[in-house]
Amino acid sequence: MKLVALVLVPLLGGLLAWPLGRRRTEWARIAAVLALGVDLALALSLLGPAGPGGWLATFELPWIPSLGIGLRLGLDGLSLVLVLLTLLVGLLAVFASWSEIRERVGFFHFNLCWVLAGILGVFLALDLVLFYFLWELMLVPMVFLIALWGHERKTYAAIKFFLYTQASGLLMLLAILGLGLAHQRAAGSWSFAYGDLLGVSLEPTLALWLMLGFFAAFAVKLPVVVLHTWLPDAHSQAPTAGSMVLAALLLKTGAYGLLRFAIPLFPDASVRFAPVAMVLGAIGVIYGAVLAFAQTDLKRLVAYTSVSHLGFVLLGIYAWTSFSLTGTVLQMVAHGLSTGALFVLAGALYERTHTRDLERLRGLAPVVPRMGAAALFFALASLGLPGLGNFVAEFLVLVGAWEVRPIPTTIAALGLVAATLYSLRFFQRAFHGPAAEAELADLRPRELTVLGAMGVALLWLGLAPQPLFEVVAPALDVLLRTAGGTP
């Protein structure tokens, strides 16, 4: 029941925030904070020893019984970590948009809460149709966030995002239905339950096609290079909170989908596909980094760094080893925090200077020293400086991937140099050079709190990530065993 509440609380919070925001804008913000805070407490209360199969909690209720579709939810360590990340980033996003969003505040928080609810649902769903339902559900409010509160090309970006994700989602839907049909033909009864579908034996060609259907949807979200071009537009056009949610959370649903569904459901097909995916991951690391280096729009730059960082995730997932999966999970969390923070900074800069153009942002360090320090810190996180979460994550991913496929791994490792280039370029372009002659307000306490929380979390993940690993380890072990992967 707690699991249902986990999804419902933000939904209700959003429904509450909308009308409240018409009365007084602060009320909408407070409603959102309260809802997410309560939800966070709820999620934390689920921490505990894992039950059989690694589950911490499960829930089941029939939904469309004639087709074996149910409201099946389950939470294991992996889900829990992502749920906590979602709520944390969600809260921070509310704070980060406190002064940025001034119009239609109630509706903004409604959308924000609903996106978060959709994402939470995705991390919990254990019925494939329900998963798809929530997968699609989270897009619409996200589109609204971009289309309403975005920057100059918001409509273009919103529609592009919508089309990419929906089109790939349709392919996944086909794969889900195909899998359900295969189960129905084999077992004689309908079911879309994750547990039931895990065991379906499929003819190899069919399995490959179905796997590709899932992969398409997750690859768009992740994003995998070639399918990534929605991302720079969406990220750069969205408001700060939108960019945060996109980068920190929405992309992670792709990785989560691969971990939870694409590989365990089709282990053999995934083994066949793994070399391709790992090469794609390595290409993504480099391609994203080179393009990030080339950008002049600050938010676009950060967006391309996501392409690069999520390349590591793809590499790690398809290496399918303990090391790489642990690293992948950590990378998901750490990237969420570091990139989220960079978007907060970009938003703060935009709010003050009204530009995201690196050609025009110059020498800001003496003007806004705190912001400079924060930018440096998160740029360093982004380039994988040891001591911060991203390093441990990338290290584990690469170690794990190295055992499986050294050549793509080496290419990806070169991405660390490329990451240095773009991170330093970003930081130095904006903050170094002859001092800017502008009077700008430095980070305000609220912004400092948001960034501080993210920074502390990154340090914790970089220096003592063991508690996190202990939460996810049972879940990852189960996944590894399910897909018969190498340990």
Place this chain on the structure above:
Amino acid sequence: MSGETPMVLLPLGITAASALAVMLAAAVRGPTPRAATGRAAEALSVLGLAAALGSQLAVAGAAPRRVTPLFVFDGVSSILGAVVLASALAVVLLASAYLRRLDEPWEEIYALLLLGTAGALALTSSDHLVGLVLGLETLSVSLYGLVASVRTRGDEALEAAMKYLVLAGAASAFLLFGVALLYASVGTLELPALTAELSAGTPAGSELVTVAGLAFVLVGIGFKLALVPFHLWTPDVYQGAPAPITAFVATVSKGGVVAFLLRLVAAAGAVARPEDGEGLFVVLALLAGASILVGNLLALLQRDVKRLLAYSSIAHLGYLLVALLAGGELGPRAAVFYLIAYAVTILLAFGVVTILSRAEQEAGDLDAYRGLFWRRPILASAMAAAVFSLAGIPLTAGFVAKLYLLLAALDGSRFGLVGILVVGSVLGLYYYLRVVVAMLATPEPETAASEPVGASGGVALAGLGAVLIWIGVAPSAWLRILGIWLGG
């Protein structure tokens, strides 16, 4: 004929009687003020349709029963009859405010609406080619009148009506000629017997006649369903007709034809040996694929909302055809379910259009919807829900319907059509989203008048919206009813 027969004929009877009553009311208007007659006609129609719907639901679920060689009352007719009646009721309710704003008498419109509904109702249960012809023509002739019925709509309506009359007349001629040819070659007009005969082998020497007959029947049906390449009339009629009439064309007139097609395909499928059935199926598959692609492509950059919905209806009927072609246990159910979801959705959409429109200046152009969300949030939300349902986004009926439809299509191994469907859906997402984005646009433009929703319109919108979400969130009750009524 047993004693219960009148019961199954009750809905048709009530509808026809209401039509007569409205005509009488109009005829005896005499000195009473115009508005009073109009309202009386409206009340009569609402009551009549509600009663018909009630009786329809009351007789639904009974064992299949044949009444005269022309009609059969079974699950299909129960469901689709209910769909037709409910749609007609919704149209009448939605039209209320629009018609009351008119500067001319409007009670005849109700008479025509009721007559057309009766024709569509007849179609849903007709199991006989002559039944088909009768139902179709009753419906069509009413529609010609309806399209041109509002004088203040001006030249556009007139043009639309003329086009519709000539083209639909030609299509009827094709249909009739096709039926005649089939009759000539097979010797029966009853659908089950006809398909049985056909599957037993085409009578020697009359292959040409038989297949030509089939092809011409398909032309007639394809025209009514606005399938490509018989679709060109659709956007013009949708645009030219008064908004509530467009809603009627989009739902009621489709429901009856789909029922007949369902019977045709089911009958053909039940006896099909691959070599016989394939010809028909291939043609239908081509029509479906072409409709999906062409409909969506035509809608892509369309700026007039009514035209946009017309093109989208072309595509949606293509989707529906995919389910029909899938066959099996799921196919017909998916098709009927899709039709229900589509009817609810499109009624909601045209409901909003109707409420925003005056006969002289209808809310056609997308600009009329710019910033609607901030001016009239509830109407805009309803429109958004409808548009999302058309796009197949979760929480709406369209999502579940599309899911079910795809499942059926995959089950029937219609992979090529599924591929086309996916491409078409993606194209569709673009223009549906454009409508939503326009409604969210800021800053909202200054607008002259804001038309009141009216009580009956409000009730209809609320009901349609509720059903839309209900189906989208908890469809299992609906699926169960379908399972029971459609058997299997």
Place this chain on the structure above:
Amino acid sequence: MLDLLWLVPVLPLAGFLALTFAGRRLAKPAVTAIGVGSVGLSSLVAGAVAAAFLGHMPPGGVHRQILWRWFDVAGLRPEISLHLDALSLVMILVVTGVGFLIHLYSAQFMEEDADFARFFASMNLFVAMMLVLVLAGDLLLLYLGWEGVGLCSFLLIGFWYGEPANVLAARKAFVVTRVGDVAMAIGLFILVDRLGTLDLQAVVARAEAQWAPGSAAVVAVAALLLGGAVGKSAQLPLQTWLPDAMAGPTPVSALIHAATMVTAGVYLVARTGGLFELAPSIRTAVAVIGTATLLLAAGAALVQRDIKRILAYSTISQLGYMFLGLGVGSASAAIFHLVTHAFFKALLFLGAGAVIYACHHEHDIFRLGGLRRSLPTVTWTFVAGAAALAGFPLVTAGFYSKDLVLWRAFAGGHFLLWGAGLLGAFVTALYSFRLVFVVFWGETGTEAGARPGWRMTVPLTILAALSLVGGWLGLPAVLEPVLGAAEEMAEPHGTELLLQVLAGVVSLGGIALAWALYGRPGRHGDPVADALGPVGRWWRAGWGFDALYDRLFVRPYDAVARALEKDPVDRLPAAAAGLARGFHRALALTQNGRLRWYALSLAAGATFALYLVLTL
């Protein structure tokens, strides 16, 4: 006492944190107290630890302090642990000791700078990271320190970030060293993959147990670790960042060149000597790289005009000696040279800083001159440092340590390398005294302005003393238990003595030549550079490496990035959208509103349906 070891890195780290978060609200004296005091305290603790360690040598000569376990994944359990043995002891003493002196000096040198607190924060972090690096008991923690010093070098080289050139130099330092770091990281991947651990002791032990000498894995690991070391220690081919690194304030150069950063590579190779022993080919490569670097850098140093650049190239060259020492299997000689070099190079940089401080930031040695009259303390301490660098026989530390390296090369049978080293020594003597004579003798160039106060002269004096007497420390004996005793001497002691004399003669010869060319009154110009002509210009440009890399890597990368800027992949969806739009336009033409055309389509459709049904 040993349990206080953790304080050694933590104190400067605490200084960094305090200055970062409160620095701008503190008065300068308070900043000085925190910045200098934290490192000072750290050096005191280090001294106490050293006393305790040497007093009661722990069993095995190693003291381990485990702070916490970093993580535990699939059997890999890196720890945040401190590893104290003779090698790390020497290193922490040098880092904290020399580091403290440099901090003290900076307190005056940087007094006028607006970003005083930021400067000390970065310096403290630099020291802390270097201490983490040398104390790490686990290669992963070592890597943390390793990258940490890279970061700090970035922060400090680019300290005056208002100047675009400094910004570029800072980025260059970080990026070039990171290239090496990536190589090292891949080496670590192999270690984890094959050995399942990154613990320093376990790695060497397991490597010896599992890997045959010269096997592919160990060669690969050693080569990759060498890649890291080459980057940090500015050896060929990754030496290009160091000459530019002088863009930072002079104390920063002193810190980078003496106590921290560049010595990390030497330390790493010494620390993982066990692996290199298993990979003889790579060890030879170390020696060859060292020798090549020492010659190239010495040549470049000979023709520079910028005082700090001369010292920078001399650092590269001296690091080459250390690599030579490592390569011929005498890590203790290399570390010995590292220590003495730390003394005299810190001294030289601080002296150069004092000159620059006094002479209005004039860097060109030919515009300076005759400073021995106005800056006597600086002059004499600088001469002491230069003498140590030149290996002035008997009375300087540099002589002993350099000679030990050369002797070990000779004794190991690497005559060619020995010869090259000797040649390098001659050039070293020549260029160091070229610098001394041009700057401090001759006619007065730039007038000396500000006089250095006690906070600058005290460190200079202490370092001068250490540069002179540091050679008698007997360090090799302390280090040999850790780094392995030198192999049995192939030659009798007589040869060693003979070679020492030879080295002394070479050094004196170089100094004499320098006097002849630059020292005698009335001399003008730069005869060596003039004699070398275009070759000299080539050398002055660092043998053209910068230009080469610019063509080979920087410009192509820029070009590729610019070409990709608009993301060519984005044309795909654009093309798809264009296609759809084209279809839409074409189809929209059919909707022309004409009744007869519509009727025609009906007829055509019917015909088509008929045709289909007939043919199927």
Place this chain on the structure above:
Amino acid sequence: MAGEALALAAVLFALGLVGLLVRRNLIFVLLSLEVMLNAAGLAFVAAGARWGQPDGQVTFLFILAIAAAEVAVGLALVLRLQTAFRSLDPDAASRLGG
């Protein structure tokens, strides 16, 4: 016999269709429509004769009624069209499109 009648009906139908397509006067368009409908009626009668059933004739009666209704509405529209557009060209009214 039935064959020939059907062929005649087909010819009539085709003539009607061609008339519909080529005539530039709405009155004649409606007439062509009548021809097509009657062709269908003829086919029904012929088919009924072939099978000796009354169904054909009955349907023909239906068709007569249908055709009458069509034309009635059609002529009404033609009247209004004539006043609105001052033309009986079927393509005169083509404002809708696109």
